[in-house]
Amino acid sequence: MLKKAYFMEVETVMSYITNSINPDGVRAQEIIESLEQDIQEELGHARQFGQRIKELYGVVPGSLDFSAEQSYLQPPDEQTDIVHVIKGVIEAETGAIDHYNKIVEFCDDKDLVTQDMVIQILHDEEGHRRLFEGFLREYKAEGLA
Numbered sequence: 001m002l003k004k005a006y007f008m009e010v011e012t013v014m015s016y017i018t019n020s021i022n023p024d025g026v027r028a029q030e031i032i033e034s035l036e037q038d039i040q041e042e043l044g045h046a047r048q049f050g051q052r053i054k055e056l057y058g059v060v061p062g063s064l065d066f067s068a069e070q071s072y073l074q075p076p077d078e079q080t081d082i083v084h085v086i087k088g089v090i091e092a093e094t095g096a097i098d099h100y101n102k103i104v105e106f107c108d109d110k111d112l113v114t115q116d117m118v119i120q121i122l123h124d125e126e127g128h129r130r131l132f133e134g135f136l137r138e139y140k141a142e143g144l145a
């Protein structure tokens with residue numbers, strides 16, 4: 001579960017770098033800045049998951065074990081399509097939230113240190129999702145999403 005979480009964070013870093021560079025347009029700037037900030041946070045999460053794997057006497061997996069899953073965060077046909085990026089981010093964060101909730105549940109009565117770490121990361125992801133849900137609201141209010 002921690003290895004999966006580690007790879008989810010690494011893929012999110014990759015996708016957020018992509019989507020913090022590609023978008024065009026005046027309104028894209030807010031999204032770009034927000035993703036640039038998230039990249040650092042997600043990278044921190046990846047490191048935390050990696051460290052915890054090691055502390056539990058596991059080995060952090062190499063890149064050949066990685067298989068990409070974030071189809072929804074691929075570059076849109078039009079680089080001004082910000083709604084595509086916002087929805088992709090919400091889906092990525094929701095995927096993380098679901099998986100981390102499973103880890104938290106699994107850790108009950110087994111590993112409270114991992115549980116504590118994952119609860120904090122979960123809190124970050126809920127904050128990310130809420131922020132992007134707010135961005136989406138604006139587009140919805142204008143009938144653009």
Ligand SMILES: [Fe+2]
Pocket residue numbers: 009012041042045096121125
């Ligand atoms: Fe994360």
Ligand SMILES: [Fe+2]
Pocket residue numbers: 038042093096124125128
């Ligand atoms: Fe996140």
